[in-house]
Amino acid sequence: AQTVTQSQPEMSVQEAETVTLSCTYDTSESNYYLFWYKQPPSRQMILVIRQEAYKQQNATENRFSVNFQKAAKSFSLKISDSQLGDTAMYFCAFVGGSNYKLTFGKGTLLTVNP
Amino acid sequence: DGGITQSPKYLFRKEGQNVTLSCEQNLNHDAMYWYRQDPGQGLRLIYYSQIVNDFQKGDIAEGYSVSREKKESFPLTVTSAQKNPTAFYLCASSIGGLNRNGEQFFGPGTRLTVL
Numbered sequence: 001a002q003t004v005t006q007s008q009p010e011m012s013v014q015e016a017e018t019v020t021l022s023c024t025y026d027t028s029e030s031n032y033y034l035f036w037y038k039q040p041p042s043r044q045m046i047l048v049i050r051q052e053a054y055k056q057q058n059a060t061e062n063r064f065s066v067n068f069q070k071a072a073k074s075f076s077l078k079i080s081d082s083q084l085g086d087t088a089m090y091f092c093a094f095v096g097g098s099n100y101k102l103t104f105g106k107g108t109l110l111t112v113n114p
Numbered sequence: 115d116g117g118i119t120q121s122p123k124y125l126f127r128k129e130g131q132n133v134t135l136s137c138e139q140n141l142n143h144d145a146m147y148w149y150r151q152d153p154g155q156g157l158r159l160i161y162y163s164q165i166v167n168d169f170q171k172g173d174i175a176e177g178y179s180v181s182r183e184k185k186e187s188f189p190l191t192v193t194s195a196q197k198n199p200t201a202f203y204l205c206a207s208s209i210g211g212l213n214r215n216g217e218q219f220f221g222p223g224t225r226l227t228v229l
Contacts, residue, residue, distance in 0.1 A: 009154075033216035045204065045220035052215070091156060095216035100145050100164055100208065101172070102218055106156040 002027045004094050006105035013082045014113050020067075021077045021108050023092030029053075032096030034068070034075045039107075040088040048090070051075065082112045117141065118221035120205050125226045127192070127199070135190045135224045137205035144210030146188035147218065150174060151202040160203075163188055164210055192226065200228045 003026045013019035025034070036048040051059045051068050058066050063083075067076045079086055092105040118139045127133045139146065145164050149157040159172030163182040177196025182188055188207075192199045202225050206218040 035217065037220075043202065043223050045206075047217060047219075050215070050217060100210065100216075101159055101162060102147075102157075102216065104157045106154065 002029070002094050002096060002103045004092050004103050004105040006090075006092055006108050008108045009106070010109045010111070012111040012113055013079075015082055015084060017082055018078060018080045019082055019110065021079075021090055021092075021110065023075045023077070023105055025073050025075060025092070025094050025103075027073070027094065027096050029096035032094060034066075035093040035095075035102070036064070036066070036075075036077045037091045037093060037104075038086075038088045039091065040085075045091075049077065053096075079110075084112050084114060086110065087112045118205060118207055118219055120203075120221035120224050122224060123222065125224055127226065127228050129228055130194045132191055132193050133226065135192070135203055135205075135226070137188045137190065137221060138186055139188075139205075139207045139219075139221075140186060141207055141219060142185070143207035143219070144185070145208045146182070147206040147208075148172075148178070148180065148188070148190045149204040149206065151204060151223075157204065160190065199226055201226060 005024045032053045034051045038046045038048045049061045063080045065078045089107045091107045093102045121136045147162040148160040161180040163169035179191045204223045205221040208218045
């Protein structure tokens with residue numbers, strides 16, 4: 001069974017600074033996808049970034065980038081130039097093999113302070 | 115605009131009553147999912163459906179039932195057998211099939227409160 005672990009229940013950062021959220025996962029699959037989802041106070045789940053396991057290059061979406069370490073089964077999210085609108089719960093998620101199911105971590109609550 | 119709608123946004127239920135949460139998508143996605151979200155628990159999968167007229171239990175299916183009679187619709191019934199139904203419920207969909215990349219699209223959610 002796959003597991004996803006987010007070891008930081010809460011984090012805070014000052015506006016315009018950089019913050020990194022951690023995620024580790026466990027799987028025996030060789031082909032899989034990893035995701036970071038954002039859930040702001042509105043509770044709408046929004047996809048932030050996606051990484052395909054067979055791609056060595058780390059995914060980047062504007063101010064969001066990942067550090068994907070396949071051997072270490074680590075998938076951290078870096079947010080640069082943090083903005084107040086980045087305040088949200090962030091979930092790391094995994095899907096692999098023939099399984100359609102997403103496995104989520106328990107989330108990290110990020111607060112961006114002015 | 116393509117997307118997923120859930121209704122109602124807020125739902126109140128008396129103990130012992132069954133209630134049905136609606137989920138509709140116009141993304142032409144094959145797969146649909148129901149999650150339950152509790153504080154500190156992340157998202158837990160209740161049921162999922164990969165194709166019309168077929169669905170499978172997720173990790174916490176007890177006390178819930180679903181149907182998938184149409185591709186666009188995947189309603190969730192919370193029965194009186196669910197002992198602690200107060201939670202936030204999220205519906206999602208994904209492309210499914212061989213072209214899938216795992217990404218799921220989420221609806222805005224329904225907050226269910228048992229009085």
